[in-house]
Amino acid sequence: MSHSRSSRIPGFHRKPPRERLQIVADFAGLDAAAAARLADTGGLGLDLADHLIENVVGSMNVPLGIATNMKVDGEDVLIPMATEESSVVAAVCNAARQCYEAGGFTTSLSGTLMIAQIQTVGVADPHAARLRILERVHDVKAVCDGCDPVLLKFGGGFRDLEVRVLDTLSGPMVVTHLIVDTRDAMGANAVNTMAETLAPHVAQWTGGRVYLRILSNLADRRLARARAVWPLEEIGGDEVRDGIIGAYHFAAADPYRAATHNKGIMNGISAVVLATGNDTRAVEAGAHAYAARNGHYGSLTRFERTADGQLSGSIEIPMAVGLIGGATKLHPTAQASLKILGVTSAERLARIIAAVGLAQNFSALKALATTGIQxxxxxxxxxxxxxxxxxxxxxxxxxxxxxxxxxxxxxxxxxxxxxxxxxx
Missing domain, CATH: 1.10.8 (Helicase, Ruva Protein; domain 3)
Incomplete structure (x- = not known):
């Protein structure tokens, strides 16, 4: 049986989803019940699913839960979270309840700036070439802003130019960074288009060859920040506070612990990113790269003792999320999630997500420091x-x-x- 099966299926991508499903069911020996479950795509219509990705046969339904008790910048919000892991939603509810009376979460955002990179190789005089690019900043701005008049209309567009000379295994590379305000878009498409359009100009100015032209997921010009204070009487006294601070110190010092510590933060963050149809992988990549920005992989959160002995927690994390592109705009569940959150800007969404990450981390550390996570x-x-x-x-x-x-x-x-x- 197994010898006759072939994964070479000509024209598979051109067939309708039901037909694809039948081919897969025959190949894998799926019974009618399994095939029917795959065919049931829930709140995401099969036709829309077929347009979102390639070779669609069904959908993977992830539970959507709501975290309660969240107060962010003085406003009460309900948080939709899409995750398959038990206790994640409960953790946010519990953390938020314990700091609710103390004012909940206070947040801010460094901006909505994204970075596109243009890699140039084979430059004879890389350091002089760097200056040649920087001298053309007005030309660069004109080319970039010409790519996306709609973005300009909404107050976005080119903001800054950075050029680095990178020593690499294959010699020096001149790397140009376009810093672009993408406003309510996550911005990948906008900045990629700008990099593509500018590339021939950069090649001309440097005398080199341009290769990669792509955004960076280390969105360190788009940092979401959140902080909260947990009163001792809410969390169970000074021993619990000191246990949480000690757990944070462990994560700050040891990458083996920090990986798990930050995974817990992302349990909360990725659940909201997924629920709103945003790119979980982009946010995860940015978070972990940022955690290692000083050459040592450490904690994305910090826990301290306030002057009067309460527990203070804070987080700072790259948060490239948007409201107006891709699945966020097309997926009915993502649209419902945004409505539940009541957000009208990518900035507000990013700030709420950072608060959720801090809440999640507080609960995990508290459990570890007290009863143990199990x-x-x-x-x-x-x-x-x-x-x-x-x-x-x-x-x-x-x-x-x-x-x-x-x-x-x-x-x-x-x-x-x-x-x-x-x-x-």
Whole structure:
């Protein structure tokens, strides 16, 4: 059977989604029920899905939850979060509740600037060539702004020019940075077009050959910031505060811990980025690159003790998100999420997302510093295990509770518990 199967399927991309699905079902031996589940694309119409990406056969439905208790810059907001991981949404709710009375989260944004890079190689006099490009800043601005009149109309456009001489394994490269205000767009398409259009001019000015012309996902001119104070009486006293600060110090010093610490931050951030149809990979890449900007990979958050002994937390993170492009504009769930958030600018969205990242991190560190992360996580994980064991309806909670009480959250145990329960 396996020898006759071929993944060379001529014209697959031209076939309608249902036909593609049938081909895949035959290839993989999917039964009718599995194929029907793939064909059910939920709130995303099959036709729209087929236009968003290539070779569509179905959709991957991720649960959408709402985090409550969030107050951002004095305004109460509900936070839509798309994630498959248990306890992530609850963590944001809990963190936000514990700083709500103290004023919630205060946020700011450094701007809505994106960077496009133009790589030039084979330049005889790279340092002089760098100056030749910088001298043409007015020409550069004219070319860039000519690419996107709509962006200009909304107050965006070219803002600044940077040129670096980079020593690399294949010799010096002249790297031109176009700094562009992309306003409510994430901005990838806008800045890529500008880089493409300017490239021949750069080649001419430098006498070199231009290769890559592409945005940078290290959006360090677009930093979202959030801070909050958690009063001691809300979090359980000075021992908890010191435990959280100690956990932050561990992450700041050790990349092995920082990777997990920052992953927890991204649990919150990526869930909102996905819910609003934005690019999770772009935001993740920018965050982790920023965490290593000083040559050492560390924490994206900081926790300190205030003058009167409360816990103060802060975050600063690149946040390239938009309201007006790609899936954000086309996906009905993304549109509903933006409506729930009540955001009318990419700036407000970025600021709220940073606050969610800080909330998520606070909860994770508090759990680690007190009961350990497994206790709360296991209670929710036990429900998944109960489902896997075949529990239905109210059996799920009953089996899960028993597993947690016994302190053994395993599928074989869940099956035994379920059998006892059904025998009654």
């Amino acid at each position: 206790k709360g996580h296991m209670a929710l994980h036990a429900q998944n295990i109960a489902l896997m064991a075949g529990a239905v309806g109210d059996e799920v909670d009953r089996v899960a509770r028993t597993l947690v009480e016994r302190g053994t959250v395993r599928q074989d145990v869940a099956q035994a518990v379920l059998e006892e329960l059904r025998r009654g």
